[in-house]
Amino acid sequence: MESREEDALVQAAKRSPEAFAPLYERHFLAIFRFILRRARDKELTADLTQQTFLKAMLALPRYEPRGYPFKAFLYRIALNELKMHWRKRREVVIDMSYAEVRGLSEEMGLPGGDDDMRRLALAMGRLEEEKARLIELRYMDGMSFAELGAVLGIAEDAAKMRTHRVLATLRTYLAPRP
Helix, strand or coil: CCHHHHHHHHHHHHHCHHHHHHHHHHHHHHHHHHHHHHHCCHHHHHHHHHHHHHHHHHHHHHCCCCCCCHHHHHHHHHHHHHHHHHHHHCCCCCCCCHHHHHHHHHHHCCCCCHHHHHHHHHHHHHCCHHHHHHHHHHHHCCCCHHHHHHHHCCCHHHHHHHHHHHHHHHHHHHCCCC
């Protein structure tokens, strides 16, 4: 979508809550899928998606684009909703499909056999929650560094640096022990 068109929709929604509907319709499916991939439960996903859009609508008067698309604002809220949900339940779920792990394993220079996939899954499990989420956003959701930066509220270069640092940590976890 053209950013001027989206900016116009945001400005209209700031003036009137009824005008939020086009933004909701435009981004609902992407946010729903984003949450579903992490929650793995449609009912929970529906609740968290509803909360995300409700919070977005309530926060809209204070929203400033700062060079990022509106969708990044929604992803950030969705990520916070997920974090609050898992924090309340005291658990973290990292669920990556074989194809997603395969893309990450290629980045890590692993041949991709079943044993390599198990080692990578164990290494991912050792990461702190924030670092694991960064890898999920990059490899599971296929976000560019610019998108990653927008969602995390950091510069694109910082997103690249953090990702490379997490990959370096994963490499140390995967290194053969003497």
